[in-house]
Amino acid sequence: MSFREECGICGRVLRAYRLRKCSRCKRLFCRDCMVPDVATGNPLEPLCLHCARRVVAPRSVSKYAGLAAHLKFRGSFTKLVTLSLARIDGLIGSNLPMSAYKDVGWWANSPSSAHARSWLDSGWDVQEVNLREGLVVFKKVRETRIKRKRRKGETNKPFTPVPVRPIKPRAPSKTKVSKLYARIKNLERQRSALKGSVRSPYEKRLFKSSEKPR
Numbered sequence: 001m002s003f004r005e006e007c008g009i010c011g012r013v014l015r016a017y018r019l020r021k022c023s024r025c026k027r028l029f030c031r032d033c034m035v036p037d038v039a040t041g042n043p044l045e046p047l048c049l050h051c052a053r054r055v056v057a058p059r060s061v062s063k064y065a066g067l068a069a070h071l072k073f074r075g076s077f078t079k080l081v082t083l084s085l086a087r088i089d090g091l092i093g094s095n096l097p098m099s100a101y102k103d104v105g106w107w108a109n110s111p112s113s114a115h116a117r118s119w120l121d122s123g124w125d126v127q128e129v130n131l132r133e134g135l136v137v138f139k140k141v142r143e144t145r146i147k148r149k150r151r152k153g154e155t156n157k158p159f160t161p162v163p164v165r166p167i168k169p170r171a172p173s174k175t176k177v178s179k180l181y182a183r184i185k186n187l188e189r190q191r192s193a194l195k196g197s198v199r200s201p202y203e204k205r206l207f208k209s210s211e212k213p214r
């Protein structure tokens, strides 16, 4: 063991005596990145924050779902993504296994490994791995459509709109028309009565046969 070690979460390099071993994953972390055992509260059996989170909220989805989701998201506007190993730790909310840090083979695009499927199924390949720098380059190789879960009872039929009855232009009723004309006539009569004369509206008038009554 070397004199100085790196905290597995925050990445600070500290003297070995300042780091402690997580009682669950057995890796070294600084005090800031550890809590006493969440179940017993025993400070002699500390847990790293990743392990503590896993104990408190056990995982129901794949460990690498966070990486897959990130790649899908980035895929909508870029085809090349470089991620540091620490960033991937953050995305998956957990520690990558030691082999991911030490063995380039872990990053092989082989569909037989669950972790590789997380990026392969999202439409990405690992293009380059630089473990010395701690960087992984992902390249988008195909489009993926976001799968939508079909609900129960939902069928595969195409959408058919409800038939709409066309509105037929209907001729207005004769009664209505004649009432309307009558009203107009009345108004005109009233108006001309007001305008014109001192005559009472009830006064009889005689018209010549050529002249039409107003």
Ligand SMILES: [Zn+2]
Residues within 6 Å of the ligand: 007, 008, 009, 010, 011, 012, 029, 030, 031, 032, 033
């Ligand atoms: Zn730390």
Ligand SMILES: [Zn+2]
Residues within 6 Å of the ligand: 022, 023, 024, 025, 026, 027, 047, 048, 049, 050, 051, 052
């Ligand atoms: Zn741990």
